[in-house]
Amino acid sequence: MDADILLSKTYLYEHNIRNQVIPNALFVSFRKNIGFDDPLLNLSTMKRGIENPNAIDDSRVFNQAKKEQAGWGDANINDRLIELLDDTNYFKNYNYGNAVGVYDLPGVVSGHNISLRRENALSVRGFSTEFQGWGLEDKHFAAKVVSQGNYVNPVLNSSVYHIGYGPRGGDQDRKINELNKNYEAYQKLLQEGWY
Template identity: 30%
Template sequence: MVIPAFDVGYCLPAVLDALAAQTFAAEVIVVDDASTDHTADIARAHPVVARVVRLPERLGAATARNIGTVATSGNTIVFLDADMVLPPHVIADLAVRACDDVVLVGFRHNITYGAEPLPGTPDLYADHRVRWRPPVGQPLMYSGLVLDRPIEGHPLDETRDLVDLGYGRMYYDWDLPRMVVTALMAAPRHAVIDIGGFDPEFGRLGWGMEDTHLGAKLIATGLYVVPVRQATGFHLDPPNADALWRTKLATWPATLHHYRSLLQAPMPRRAVAEFMAVTHRLLSRSEVFR
């Protein structure tokens, strides 16, 4: 499990406690993206964490995930956001389905900061890929479509668990790569390395699209995207959720433009060599604990 973490002291203990309670044990690596709070100390002190890597400066979640990919040795990598609390069965649900030709996609149920206690079971339909209420009369974020009436869409249901996506097909604002969200996602480690991992430029530009781009590359190499409905966790909003969301949205046009430009370019020929060289250089400059 690779967990990129930046200033998540407010939620990381709950996330790690939930991993300690999983019915299937996994190696847990936390990559601290130069946090300014006590994130690294929390990770170092928790018994479920096998390794903590602290980056020398803030480089973004894409780079943090790349470092974690190199730092682990498992056949399957579960990418998990540092604000996702998982029910005890979720890692087992992913592990039993993991194989060399699939990307396993989980889901999230957003919880407002400070809401206690958590509901007993995460609601699959709280994920916007499952129940989707888009705005009317303004361009949609991804496709640019403008809807003239309100709808309650069900992208997962109405694409037959994504079977009807792929090959350029879309469901309004959704295509197959955009369904790949690394808040909770599993993929073969060798496949992630073979495509050169996450493009770190996304982290420099702002927020979003690095997981969609990873999904597009994995799909292009022949992997299938498989949703695992029961793999749904609680996503814990930060204290400043509204301000953070506005900041993220402000950078969306730049990351979307970068993503579109990458889709027009051929796959890099030396992806593996460059990926390993860059990540090992960064790893050598980082602090590694345990």
């Protein structure tokens, strides 16, 4: 869980139930982006519990190519709007190696809010330390988890709020450079394996 995430009051319950029932899955929820001035950031509101967002604006649901998404070929950048849940039947239609835009199955896992059983995380030795700066450590983790026979399941009835603060250090170009370097590291790690 990232520090810039606020959980809705049903999040832990919904994820816990799923982890109890489905032992071989990694669960992802979607996010609603909010600003620093959002009323949800009031301490008394947070103590009462935050309601689930009525709408989400997560790039894994609706997405148009952006240059900060490593892996887009120049030929298809800005080609079409992706509706990932519909295009993949809620991630069920992913097969080995296929993708919708930049999103393959591990790519739909955003580490800011995921859950899985402890033994599944330990079996792949957790997150790699090979990534520097921003991006792709969560995708690599998910690739390892999926390779062990786990599914990636969306949790649609419980989302999170993400406090938008912009790129770390305020520099979008630096963020994109870090992502591109991490994309190279990701490709290398996929070739090497991890066991």
